[in-house]
Amino acid sequence: MRKQRSNYSAVRYLALAFWLFLILTACQGGMSEVTVASPTLTSVPSPTSTAKPATATLAPTNEIVALAGCTLISPRPTPGPTERSLLPPPTEDDWIRGPESATVTFTEYSDFQ
Amino acid sequence: MQLGAAYPDDLRIVFRHYPLVSIHDKAALAAQASEAAGRQGMFWEMHDVLFGQYSAWVTLSPEDYEAWLVERSEELGLDVDRFVADLKDTDNVAKVNRAWETGREIGIPGTPFFLINGQIYTGPLDYTSLETIIKLLKLERRQFTDCPPTVIHLDKEYFATLETEKGDIVIQLFPEVAPLAVNSFVFLAREGWFDGVLFHWVIPGFVAQSGDPSETGYGGPGYAFQNEISPDVVFDRPGRLGMANSGPDSNGSQFFITFDAAPNLDGNYTIFGQVIAGMEVLEQLTPRDPYTGGGTPPGDRILHVSIEER
Numbered sequence: 001m002r003k004q005r006s007n008y009s010a011v012r013y014l015a016l017a018f019w020l021f022l023i024l025t026a027c028q029g030g031m032s033e034v035t036v037a038s039p040t041l042t043s044v045p046s047p048t049s050t051a052k053p054a055t056a057t058l059a060p061t062n063e064i065v066a067l068a069g070c071t072l073i074s075p076r077p078t079p080g081p082t083e084r085s086l087l088p089p090p091t092e093d094d095w096i097r098g099p100e101s102a103t104v105t106f107t108e109y110s111d112f113q
Numbered sequence: 114m115q116l117g118a119a120y121p122d123d124l125r126i127v128f129r130h131y132p133l134v135s136i137h138d139k140a141a142l143a144a145q146a147s148e149a150a151g152r153q154g155m156f157w158e159m160h161d162v163l164f165g166q167y168s169a170w171v172t173l174s175p176e177d178y179e180a181w182l183v184e185r186s187e188e189l190g191l192d193v194d195r196f197v198a199d200l201k202d203t204d205n206v207a208k209v210n211r212a213w214e215t216g217r218e219i220g221i222p223g224t225p226f227f228l229i230n231g232q233i234y235t236g237p238l239d240y241t242s243l244e245t246i247i248k249l250l251k252l253e254r255r256q257f258t259d260c261p262p263t264v265i266h267l268d269k270e271y272f273a274t275l276e277t278e279k280g281d282i283v284i285q286l287f288p289e290v291a292p293l294a295v296n297s298f299v300f301l302a303r304e305g306w307f308d309g310v311l312f313h314w315v316i317p318g319f320v321a322q323s324g325d326p327s328e329t330g331y332g333g334p335g336y337a338f339q340n341e342i343s344p345d346v347v348f349d350r351p352g353r354l355g356m357a358n359s360g361p362d363s364n365g366s367q368f369f370i371t372f373d374a375a376p377n378l379d380g381n382y383t384i385f386g387q388v389i390a391g392m393e394v395l396e397q398l399t400p401r402d403p404y405t406g407g408g409t410p411p412g413d414r415i416l417h418v419s420i421e422e423r
Contacts, residue, residue, distance in 0.1 A: 069293050069339035069362075070260035087219065087228060090127050093208060095147075095156050097117055098125030104250045106116075106124065106243070109131035109216055109226035112143035112163040113171065 115240065120247055128160065130212035131224050139170070139178050142200075144209040146182045149199035153191050162189065245329045252327040256335030261300035265422075271295060272421040273302060273386065277413055279398070282370070282391035284354050291341035291385035294356050294364060298385065301334060301366055302418035311412050314369075315401045322357055322369040323415060330403060333365030340364065341383045348375040352388030352395075370395055 090096055090107070098105075117126050130147075132140035143163055150159035162185050163170075170181050179200070186196040199205055216226075227234045229246060236242060265271060271286040288295040301307060306326065313330055314322040325332040339362040348355070348371060355378065357367035364383060371378075372395070388395065401412045 070297075070336050071338070072258070072260060072336050073333065073365075087231060087233075088215075089231070093129075093212060095128040095151065095160070096125065097157060099122060100125065101122075102120075102125035103123050103254065104120075104125070104247050105127060105228075105230050107127040107129060107228040107231070109129050109221050109224055111131055111133050111137060111140050111224040112147065112160075112167075113132070113137035113140040 116243055116247065119244070123247060123251055128156075129216075130209055131216040131221055131226065132209060132213050133224060134213055139173070139175055141206075141209050141213075142175060142178060142182070144212070145200055145205050146186075148205050148208060149196050149202070150186065150189065150191060152199050153195065155189055155191060158189050159185070245327075245331060248327040248329050249332055252325075252332045253335075255306075255326065256333070258335060260336045260338070261297050263296060264300050264303070265292065265296045267292065270423040271299060272389075272423070273298065274419045274421070275307075275391075276416040276419065277394060277398075278416065279413060280391060280394035282394050283389050284352075284370075284386040285389050286354075286386040287346065287384065290343045290346050291356075291383050293338045293341055294383045294385035297334070297336075297338060297364070297366070298368070299420050302420050305417075306334065306366060307415050307418040310415050312398050312414070313401065313403060313412065315398045315412065316372075317396075317400050318372050319375065320355075320369040320371050321395055321398050322367060324357070324365075324367040330367075333367065335365075337363045337365055340381075341385070342380055343384070346384045348378045348382075348384065350374055350387075352392055353384050354386030354388065356383040356385060358382065372396070 087107075094107075117124055130144045132144045134141050147156055147159045147163060150156055166185075170178055173181055182200065183193060183197060187193050225238065227238060230250070234246075236246075265288050267288055269288075271288055273284045273286055275282040275284065286295045286298065301324075307324060310323055310326050311328045312321050312323045313325060313328050314320070322330075340356075340358070351371055351373050353371040353375070355369050355371065356364040357369050358364050358381075361381075368385075370388060398413045399410050401409050403409045
């Protein structure tokens with residue numbers, strides 16, 4: 001499926017991007033689901049997408065009544081209730097740098113050796 | 114970590130010991146050394162020394178390693194006597210041991226074990242990959258939680274002016290050919306989505322691509338819409354405005370403008386406009402290819418996209 005688009009390299013990178021998101025989203029489900037993609041991202045177009053050119057779906061008033069053909073990309077599903085307790089939030093035993101208000105938190109379990 | 118310095122407001126780094134004492138003979142000692150330095154306010158400095166000079170100490174015996182650590186503490190300007198006393202202090206040993214036991218109880222499989230915003234991350238840990246994730250997570254805050262409302266009228270004509278520092282590029286939009294793409298573009302332009310956004314991928318003779326505020330080439334507005342392919346409007350000339358995608362019906366906010374005819378794109382990319390003025394501005398955009406590795410020039414930015422409805 002990707003091969004036919006390989007003549008346009010931006011596409012490959014965008015596809016990679018989705019993989020990145022998939023990796024992120026998949027992790028939401030816990031370790032056992034690391035390879036499971038989220039349904040929103042993999043789902044194929046809704047039935048409306050197989051319809052004729054978009055102009056055919058337009059209302060006679062020359063106004064688009066509804067934007068059939070657009071779907072939301074939910075970048076991350078809601079985590080399950082048990083996941084947080086498995087991986088504790090920062091404690092006073094941790095070493096932390098960066099503001100609490102940061103958008104991104106990296107937590108690393110690390111061994112110097 | 115350099116990323117911490119590059120994103121001081123956006124990134125928080127939490128370090129959690131997980132010394133694999135059963136297979137690493139100096140893991141506990143190393144952790145204790147970082148803690149002992151931490152008691153003098155220099156945890157991260159010792160952290161950097163331990164990782165940075167890994168090959169210098171990894172083959173040492175535990176006894177020699179201890180001496181090596183004391184030398185480093187002196188180099189860091191620590192109170193050496195205090196460092197030596199703290200290195201094997203009961204509380205210190207207990208803390209490191211507790212960290213190991215906690216990790217084991219949770220079932221942390223090994224190190225490094227990495228979480229991003231509390232979620233397990235198993236992807237690559239190099240600078241560029243992690244930076245891409247930071248940029249995308251930052252963009253997430255700006256993404257829309259609904260598909261765009263209908264903002265265009267099909268009985269009107271639409272013109273978009275891409276203002277850049279090198280001049281304006283004027284584009285006639287094709288609402289009848291690609292109403293979804295035009296509607297989204299007009300919506301995003303009016304929301305200021307394109308303001309300050311980079312032409313991140315500029316390949317002379319082919320396309321100039323923009324529309325991703327994360328500047329990674331991986332970002333989008335939070336929604337995706339279908340391809341709108343017309344057999345009558347094809348990539349047969351320069352100045353075609355097309356939607357970038359990551360496969361069929363994955364159009365978001367990234368768009369490209371062709372420098373030339375590009376028939377190899379026909380059928381796979383929505384065309385939703387045509388440059389009617391300012392092709393020479395487009396030609397002046399700084400070539401840039403972030404996907405080939407190596408450095409990339411800063412590039413050119415869209416200052417603003419204004420929409421004219423006639």
